Amino acid sequence: AEIGDYDPSKHYGNYISDFKILLKQTHKIEEKIMELHPTLKNHTPLMAETCFLKKASMLDTYGVDPHPVKDHRGSQLYLGLNHTGVLTFQGSRKTHHFRWGDVQKLNYE
Known part of the structure:
Protein backbone atom coordinates (compact mmCIF):
# COMPACT_ATOMS: atom_id res chain seq x y z
CA ALA A 1 0.00 0.00 0.00
CA SER A 57 -2.39 -14.35 9.53
CA MET A 58 -2.00 -17.83 8.01
CA LEU A 59 1.71 -18.02 8.96
CA ASP A 60 2.76 -20.08 11.99
CA THR A 61 4.65 -17.06 13.30
CA TYR A 62 1.70 -14.64 13.09
CA GLY A 63 1.09 -12.94 16.43
CA VAL A 64 4.12 -14.64 18.00
CA ASP A 65 7.00 -12.69 19.53
CA PRO A 66 9.88 -15.20 19.31
CA HIS A 67 12.47 -15.34 22.07
CA PRO A 68 15.83 -17.11 21.61
CA VAL A 69 16.32 -20.12 23.89
CA LYS A 70 18.46 -23.26 23.96
CA ASP A 71 17.10 -26.77 24.26
CA HIS A 72 18.51 -29.44 26.60
CA ARG A 73 21.24 -30.21 23.99
CA GLY A 74 22.26 -26.55 23.70
CA SER A 75 20.72 -26.09 20.24
CA GLN A 76 19.35 -22.64 19.37
CA LEU A 77 15.53 -22.48 19.25
CA TYR A 78 12.92 -19.77 19.48
CA LEU A 79 10.08 -19.89 21.96
CA GLY A 80 6.88 -18.02 21.33
CA LEU A 81 3.49 -17.63 22.96
CA ASN A 82 0.17 -16.89 21.34
CA HIS A 83 -3.52 -17.35 22.06
CA THR A 84 -3.33 -21.09 21.25
CA GLY A 85 -0.34 -22.03 23.40
CA VAL A 86 3.44 -22.29 23.49
CA LEU A 87 5.31 -22.77 20.21
CA THR A 88 8.92 -23.63 19.42
CA PHE A 89 10.65 -22.75 16.16
CA GLN A 90 13.91 -23.57 14.45
CA GLY A 91 14.40 -20.54 12.24
CA SER A 92 10.89 -19.78 10.97
CA ARG A 93 9.78 -23.45 10.96
CA LYS A 94 7.44 -24.50 13.77
CA THR A 95 8.77 -27.60 15.52
CA HIS A 96 6.34 -27.99 18.45
CA HIS A 97 3.00 -26.62 19.55
CA PHE A 98 1.88 -27.13 23.14
CA ARG A 99 -1.77 -26.12 23.50
CA TRP A 100 -2.68 -24.20 26.66
CA GLY A 101 -5.04 -26.99 27.74
CA ASP A 102 -2.13 -29.45 27.71
CA VAL A 103 0.30 -27.21 29.63
CA GLN A 104 0.42 -28.19 33.29
CA LYS A 105 3.65 -26.57 34.39
CA LEU A 106 6.19 -24.06 33.06
CA ASN A 107 9.73 -24.01 34.42
CA TYR A 108 12.30 -21.27 33.86
CA GLU A 109 15.96 -22.01 34.49
Whole structure:
Protein backbone atom coordinates (compact mmCIF):
# COMPACT_ATOMS: atom_id res chain seq x y z
CA ALA A 1 0.00 0.00 0.00
CA GLU A 2 2.84 2.35 0.85
CA ILE A 3 4.64 1.86 -2.48
CA GLY A 4 1.56 2.19 -4.71
CA ASP A 5 1.00 0.69 -8.15
CA TYR A 6 4.07 -0.55 -9.96
CA ASP A 7 5.60 2.19 -12.10
CA PRO A 8 8.76 1.22 -14.03
CA SER A 9 9.90 4.86 -14.06
CA LYS A 10 9.93 4.89 -10.21
CA HIS A 11 10.40 1.23 -9.34
CA TYR A 12 13.72 -0.01 -10.65
CA GLY A 13 16.81 -1.61 -9.18
CA ASN A 14 16.29 -3.02 -5.70
CA TYR A 15 13.66 -0.45 -4.69
CA ILE A 16 12.08 -2.77 -2.11
CA SER A 17 15.20 -2.79 0.08
CA ASP A 18 14.34 0.78 1.17
CA PHE A 19 11.18 -0.57 2.85
CA LYS A 20 11.21 -2.69 6.00
CA ILE A 21 8.39 -5.11 5.16
CA LEU A 22 9.51 -8.24 7.01
CA LEU A 23 11.52 -8.89 10.16
CA LYS A 24 14.09 -11.04 8.36
CA GLN A 25 13.97 -9.51 4.90
CA THR A 26 16.47 -11.21 2.58
CA HIS A 27 17.51 -10.34 -0.97
CA LYS A 28 15.68 -13.47 -2.20
CA ILE A 29 12.44 -12.34 -0.54
CA GLU A 30 12.87 -8.82 -1.95
CA GLU A 31 13.24 -10.31 -5.45
CA LYS A 32 9.98 -12.24 -5.00
CA ILE A 33 8.18 -9.10 -3.79
CA MET A 34 9.43 -7.15 -6.81
CA GLU A 35 8.25 -9.99 -9.07
CA LEU A 36 4.73 -9.89 -7.55
CA HIS A 37 4.40 -6.10 -7.25
CA PRO A 38 3.33 -5.49 -10.90
CA THR A 39 0.55 -8.10 -10.58
CA LEU A 40 -1.20 -6.08 -7.85
CA LYS A 41 -2.07 -3.11 -10.05
CA ASN A 42 -5.20 -1.08 -9.20
CA HIS A 43 -5.46 -2.33 -5.61
CA THR A 44 -6.52 0.40 -3.21
CA PRO A 45 -4.32 0.80 -0.11
CA LEU A 46 -7.08 -0.86 1.94
CA MET A 47 -7.29 -3.81 -0.47
CA ALA A 48 -3.50 -4.25 -0.45
CA GLU A 49 -3.27 -4.12 3.35
CA THR A 50 -6.21 -6.50 3.78
CA CYS A 51 -4.62 -8.97 1.35
CA PHE A 52 -1.30 -8.71 3.22
CA LEU A 53 -2.94 -9.31 6.61
CA LYS A 54 -4.95 -12.30 5.33
CA LYS A 55 -1.76 -13.94 4.05
CA ALA A 56 0.27 -13.01 7.15
CA SER A 57 -2.39 -14.35 9.53
CA MET A 58 -2.00 -17.83 8.01
CA LEU A 59 1.71 -18.02 8.96
CA ASP A 60 2.76 -20.08 11.99
CA THR A 61 4.65 -17.06 13.30
CA TYR A 62 1.70 -14.64 13.09
CA GLY A 63 1.09 -12.94 16.43
CA VAL A 64 4.12 -14.64 18.00
CA ASP A 65 7.00 -12.69 19.53
CA PRO A 66 9.88 -15.20 19.31
CA HIS A 67 12.47 -15.34 22.07
CA PRO A 68 15.83 -17.11 21.61
CA VAL A 69 16.32 -20.12 23.89
CA LYS A 70 18.46 -23.26 23.96
CA ASP A 71 17.10 -26.77 24.26
CA HIS A 72 18.51 -29.44 26.60
CA ARG A 73 21.24 -30.21 23.99
CA GLY A 74 22.26 -26.55 23.70
CA SER A 75 20.72 -26.09 20.24
CA GLN A 76 19.35 -22.64 19.37
CA LEU A 77 15.53 -22.48 19.25
CA TYR A 78 12.92 -19.77 19.48
CA LEU A 79 10.08 -19.89 21.96
CA GLY A 80 6.88 -18.02 21.33
CA LEU A 81 3.49 -17.63 22.96
CA ASN A 82 0.17 -16.89 21.34
CA HIS A 83 -3.52 -17.35 22.06
CA THR A 84 -3.33 -21.09 21.25
CA GLY A 85 -0.34 -22.03 23.40
CA VAL A 86 3.44 -22.29 23.49
CA LEU A 87 5.31 -22.77 20.21
CA THR A 88 8.92 -23.63 19.42
CA PHE A 89 10.65 -22.75 16.16
CA GLN A 90 13.91 -23.57 14.45
CA GLY A 91 14.40 -20.54 12.24
CA SER A 92 10.89 -19.78 10.97
CA ARG A 93 9.78 -23.45 10.96
CA LYS A 94 7.44 -24.50 13.77
CA THR A 95 8.77 -27.60 15.52
CA HIS A 96 6.34 -27.99 18.45
CA HIS A 97 3.00 -26.62 19.55
CA PHE A 98 1.88 -27.13 23.14
CA ARG A 99 -1.77 -26.12 23.50
CA TRP A 100 -2.68 -24.20 26.66
CA GLY A 101 -5.04 -26.99 27.74
CA ASP A 102 -2.13 -29.45 27.71
CA VAL A 103 0.30 -27.21 29.63
CA GLN A 104 0.42 -28.19 33.29
CA LYS A 105 3.65 -26.57 34.39
CA LEU A 106 6.19 -24.06 33.06
CA ASN A 107 9.73 -24.01 34.42
CA TYR A 108 12.30 -21.27 33.86
CA GLU A 109 15.96 -22.01 34.49
